[in-house]
Amino acid sequence: DGGITQSPKYLFRKEGQNVTLSCEQNLNHDAMYWYRQDPGQGLRLIYYSQIVNDFQKGDIAEGYSVSREKKESFPLTVTSAQKNPTAFYLCASSIGGGDQETQYFGPGTRLLVL
Amino acid sequence: AQSVAQPEDQVNVAEGNPLTVKCTYSVSGNPYLFWYVQYPNRGLQFLLKYITGDNLVKGSYGFEAEFNKSQTSFHLKKPSALVSDSALYFCAVRDERGSTLGRLYFGRGTQLTVWP
Numbered sequence: 001d002g003g004i005t006q007s008p009k010y011l012f013r014k015e016g017q018n019v020t021l022s023c024e025q026n027l028n029h030d031a032m033y034w035y036r037q038d039p040g041q042g043l044r045l046i047y048y049s050q051i052v053n054d055f056q057k058g059d060i061a062e063g064y065s066v067s068r069e070k071k072e073s074f075p076l077t078v079t080s081a082q083k084n085p086t087a088f089y090l091c092a093s094s095i096g097g098g099d100q101e102t103q104y105f106g107p108g109t110r111l112l113v114l
Numbered sequence: 115a116q117s118v119a120q121p122e123d124q125v126n127v128a129e130g131n132p133l134t135v136k137c138t139y140s141v142s143g144n145p146y147l148f149w150y151v152q153y154p155n156r157g158l159q160f161l162l163k164y165i166t167g168d169n170l171v172k173g174s175y176g177f178e179a180e181f182n183k184s185q186t187s188f189h190l191k192k193p194s195a196l197v198s199d200s201a202l203y204f205c206a207v208r209d210e211r212g213s214t215l216g217r218l219y220f221g222r223g224t225q226l227t228v229w230p
Binding site for chain 2: 035090110
């Protein structure tokens with residue numbers, strides 16, 4: 001987990017509310033990723049970014065939004081349009097997004113719906 | 115299309131015995147393969163990866179994995195299991211063609227339980 005921080009550890013969302021998950025890295029990595037983990041389904045890619053001010057949708061981007069204004073930060077907003085947000089959210093980063101590179105993960109944020 | 119299969123949801127092994135966690139993959143070109151481990155309520159920790167070269171890859175905590183191109187497999191192994199190895203293990207793949215901007219495709223995970 002070293003070098004990538006996620007906050008909060010637990011987050012509660014009320015119906016109709018937007019919530020933002022924080023991801024910060026001090027590894028000087030260009031590429032950052034957001035994954036969603038549900039029991040028995042592995043990890044699914046939500047959004048990824050290879051460079052500041054640029055990001056791409058992953059497989060399950062609907063109901064989520066991101067920004068990449070700084071190299072170190074890649075916050076994820078779970079909007080009210082995401083009807084089933086309860087999951088474990090993992091942020092990752094790699095040096096430049098190349099195919100041979102290892103992705104390193106943060107400790108995760110567990111989102112629960114009230 | 116790229117995909118990874120982990121055919122066993124759960125693997126149980128006695129401490130001191132060898133362990134194997136299976137992974138098979140499907141890619142268009144040559145694969146880049148990764149193993150990660152996850153402890154409860156934690157992020158994923160990188161164990162090892164295969165890019166090219168020697169088919170036997172050694173990684174962290176005494177784990178190793180064998181790349182078998184003809185069987186499209188990348189099984190994770192350890193000669194002597196420890197109770198502390200009990201965790202959720204993920205296999206992941208990328209295609210060398212790089213059209214997917216470095217994204218990883220994950221298997222569903224295998225829960226390893228090592229009994230004392």
